Amino acid sequence: MTSPARASAEDPTAADPTADALAKAPADTPTGAPPRGLSPAIAWLLSVACGLAVANVYYSQPLLDLIARDYGIAPATIGLVGTLTQTGYALGLLLLVPLGDHVNRRTLITSQLGLSVLALLAVALAPSAPLLLLAMAAVGVLAVVAQVVVAYSAQLAAPGDQGRVVGTVTSGIVVGILLARTVAGTIGDLAGWRAVYVVSAVATTAMALAVAAAVPSERHRAAERIGYPRLVGSVFTLFAQERVLRVRAVLALLAFTSVTVLLTPMVLPLAAPPFNLSHTQIGLFGLAGAAGALGAGYAGRQADRGRAERTAGIGLLAMLVGWLPAALLPHSVWWLVLAMVVIDYGLQSVHVANQHLLYQVRPEAQSRLTAGYMLLYSAGCGAGAILSTVVYDHGGWTAVCLLGAATSLTALGYWWTAARR
Structure with missing residues (x-):
């Protein structure tokens, strides 16, 4: 017999009797x-x-x-x-x-x-x-x-x-x-x-x-009015109940670790010779990454057509490929511009597809699902910031790119394994 938790993880539309413990108003009311x-x-x-x-x-x-x-x-x-x-x-x-x-x-x-x-x-x-x-x-x-x-x-x-x-x-x-x-x-x-x-x-x-x-x-x-401690605690309960949340949160952790590995130490080579860019000039690189935000709209439309999982996979592949031009930064800053566009495009695709799939699972708990998902997102940002600066100090920009590519490859492999299951 399939357990309710497993049923809801494998089929987001499956009824879940544990929903009554969290909120009494179903999504279709x-x-x-x-x-x-x-x-x-x-x-x-x-x-x-x-x-x-x-x-x-x-x-x-x-x-x-x-x-x-x-x-x-x-x-x-x-x-x-x-x-x-x-x-x-x-x-x-x-x-x-x-x-x-x-x-x-x-x-x-x-x-x-x-x-x-x-x-x-x-x-x-x-x-x-x-x-x-x-x-x-x-x-x-x-x-x-x-x-x-x-x-x-x-x-x-x-x-x-x-x-x-x-x-x-x-x-x-x-x-x-x-x-x-x-x-x-x-x-x-x-x-x-x-x-x-x-x-x-x-x-x-x-x-x-x-x-x-x-x-x-x-x-x-x-x-039903839920006491505040129970409301906060139910964020962790949802992790135990919903496989979709666990999978998407791990993908968020890995994807945001990878992009933070790119963003955190890049000021160091850009401010050093031969580029010698000012802080204001380095800040302009954010415009390149913002261009990748166009991926969010496309990913959303694909998710509405039932292609969220495939969109996430394509996004993870783009993030992995983006580390190749990033590694060419010593030759020209334009390679870094290209890398930021590609990697952020991939990140947007993964993030939007993840959220779309999450919101199909437990509509009455959307805020708590978001909280749980974003907790691992924050953990990924923190891990990327710490790891990238340590790696840069020991191995320079090439080592940073290898770390980012390894993280992206891990995320892609995890997605592939989870999607097949």
């Missing part, structure tokens, strides 16, 4: 979401909201030297700014994102955006280093609103259009990550590092008002 789909204009609005939210986590990267000089922080300690921001983001994934399955999501989104404005202003006005670090951690916690938005957009999407909507909204996240360095470096050079966070606070305020005015609100969900 009209009480969970508005009956109509999401227009392209609203989808793009949510995409911009995601990009603004996630960019807040990465603005500090090209500004660390300016921040250190302002507060008199030692170079060995200034890295705490990024560490605490990323740690806050991981905590937010676990502690805030699951609330999307429990409360009105539009209210949750606008509330988080409003609190993000206060956190950003606290960063800009921080009078001391300890208060700065505390405010940076708060920025990271609240930036997870992007993941609440993705889950809600999937809920609002009409049947057969979910892939396109998720692809559109997800593209904003990756573009936000890639352009954060460019925006922060440019504003920082013109008006100082504090101005970056003031500008972001103003933009986030406008976005909160736009979301409140334009995005439809869910109708009342007649779901």
Whole structure:
């Protein structure tokens, strides 16, 4: 006899009696979401909201030297700014994102955006280093609103259009990550590092008002009220119950490890001879990666046609192939530009296909599925950052490319094994 957990893992449409333990409102009832789909204009609005939210986590990267000089922080300690921001983001994934399955999501989104404005202003006005670090951690916690938005957009999407909507909204996240360095470096050079966070606070305020005015609100969900500790704990319960979540989360871990291996140490060879590029010039490389975000829309449309698994495989193959031009960086920076386009295109394809498949499994638990999936995504980003800098220190850029290619190959092999099963 097949167990319920195994049945739901192998067939996303199979009934799962454990769903009652998590929420009483099934996906096919009209009480969970508005009956109509999401227009392209609203989808793009949510995409911009995601990009603004996630960019807040990465603005500090090209500004660390300016921040250190302002507060008199030692170079060995200034890295705490990024560490605490990323740690806050991981905590937010676990502690805030699951609330999307429990409360009105539009209210949750606008509330988080409003609190993000206060956190950003606290960063800009921080009078001391300890208060700065505390405010940076708060920025990271609240930036997870992007993941609440993705889950809600999937809920609002009409049947057969979910892939396109998720692809559109997800593209904003990756573009936000890639352009954060460019925006922060440019504003920082013109008006100082504090101005970056003031500008972001103003933009986030406008976005909160736009979301409140334009995005439809869910109708009342007649779901059983779940205690908060049980709600958070159910994120790990879903890992045990859903094979789809386990497979997609591992693929996210490997894929984002690979792309972080590329992005983290690339400043080192670009800033050194013979290139000698400035921080602002290096930030412009984010524009190349942003071009790869076009893969999100294509991947979404393919997923809507039932080709999500194949799309993920093609994306993983593209990420592996992209490491070949990356290894040619010593000959020309244009090889790195090509590598960033190809690798990010592949990453977008994998990420959107993964999310599409996840949201077919347990629609009433979309926020918690997102939280679990993104926890391993964050782990991959952290692992890639640490491994790539250590490898670069010992073996240079060629060793970094070998590490990235090995990670991509592992991801492709894992996908192939899981798909055959």
